[in-house]
Amino acid sequence: MQSSAVGRYGFTPFAGSNGGRNSVPVKASGVSVHHHPRRRRPENVDGEFFVDHTCIDCDACRWMAPQSFTRVGEQSAVFNQPSCGEERLKALQALLSCPTASIHTEKPPHDILEVQKTFPLPIDEQRIPGVYHCGYHSKKSFGAASYLIVHPDGNILVDSPSYKETLAKRIEMLGGARYMFLTHKDDVADHDRWAKRLNCERILHSEEVQSGTSAVEMQLQGEGPWSLGSDFELIFTPGHTEGCMCLLYKPLKVLFSGDHFANSRDNELTIFENYNWYSVPKQIESVRKLLDYEFEWILPGHGRRAKFRDTQEKDSAVKALLTIKEKGLLQLA
Numbered sequence: 001m002q003s004s005a006v007g008r009y010g011f012t013p014f015a016g017s018n019g020g021r022n023s024v025p026v027k028a029s030g031v032s033v034h035h036h037p038r039r040r041r042p043e044n045v046d047g048e049f050f051v052d053h054t055c056i057d058c059d060a061c062r063w064m065a066p067q068s069f070t071r072v073g074e075q076s077a078v079f080n081q082p083s084c085g086e087e088r089l090k091a092l093q094a095l096l097s098c099p100t101a102s103i104h105t106e107k108p109p110h111d112i113l114e115v116q117k118t119f120p121l122p123i124d125e126q127r128i129p130g131v132y133h134c135g136y137h138s139k140k141s142f143g144a145a146s147y148l149i150v151h152p153d154g155n156i157l158v159d160s161p162s163y164k165e166t167l168a169k170r171i172e173m174l175g176g177a178r179y180m181f182l183t184h185k186d187d188v189a190d191h192d193r194w195a196k197r198l199n200c201e202r203i204l205h206s207e208e209v210q211s212g213t214s215a216v217e218m219q220l221q222g223e224g225p226w227s228l229g230s231d232f233e234l235i236f237t238p239g240h241t242e243g244c245m246c247l248l249y250k251p252l253k254v255l256f257s258g259d260h261f262a263n264s265r266d267n268e269l270t271i272f273e274n275y276n277w278y279s280v281p282k283q284i285e286s287v288r289k290l291l292d293y294e295f296e297w298i299l300p301g302h303g304r305r306a307k308f309r310d311t312q313e314k315d316s317a318v319k320a321l322l323t324i325k326e327k328g329l330l331q332l333a
């Protein structure tokens with residue numbers, strides 16, 4: 001893992017993708033922690049909630065419960081104990097979503113079953129009704145976020161949360177899923193268990209198919225674009241990987257971007273060049289392609305969400321990103 005990436009984005013977008021999740025930090029305050037990876041990091045403030053030494057710096061708790069979690073020394077820590085019901089709820093939702101189960105409470109939380117029932121989490125009921133964050137990030141996809149879209153023509157799961165029966169029951173109550181759209185090979189996690197449980201058809205580009213995904217029902221060929229009904233367009237955006245795709249929910253102007261691009265912690269649109277597995281120039285080309293589409297929201301796998309005032313503001317952000325990245329390419333050439 002390159003520290004420059006960590007420094008630039010303030011988190012490790014593909015935490016654990018170098019196998020780091022199996023090792024624990026060697027030192028904390030100069031003391032070896034090899035034998036106690038599950039103990040409390042000294043960087044946490046005193047109190048009920050804490051993060052242990054197995055944190056892979058995926059950033060999820062920090063955007064899910066920003067009042068409680070922050071980044072200290074390349075891992076998360078509690079900087080502010082939850083002080084009201086709302087903060088406690090968010091901290092427990094983060095605890096349940098942590099891909100490495102690195103968040104704990106001193107006493108078993110009496111309200112954890114109630115919190116389980118809050119998933120999937122509506123993202124913005126007023127502006128994008130029916131769009132949910134699934135939570136339960138999987139360490140198999142390096143802690144990527146996944147989503148559920150509730151739609152009259154059939155619901156769509158976007159990428160794969162960790163398989164949890166409680167979540168499956170909640171998704172069933174919302175109408176189950178007709179499709180499971182997989183943005184690319186990194187974020188497929190428990191796709192097979194979800195597909196069996198919900199009886200949904202999986203969609204993945206053929207360039208992304210590997211042995212674990214050879215049974216995917218719809219393997220797309222070529223460069224598209226493809227449609228699902230009249231509301232969804234599947235956009236071919238190679239670069240991060242050879243066949244990664246974005247999903248555009250046209251009426252609500254939401255782009256599900258996978259690992260193609262996202263906001264950084266500094267609230268600027270970015271691509272994660274140090275975690276590019278195919279071609280940075282192609283990825284930049286695919287970012288340019290998105291100037292042709294109308295959207296105001298970006299819901300990514302890794303990185304932070306983006307919400308723009310309108311498509312014009314989105315275009316300005318995309319152009320600003322392109323200016324920086326294309327200049328970088330010229331300097332490299």
Ligand SMILES: [Zn+2]
Nearest residue numbers: 184186240259
């Ligand atoms: Zn990826």
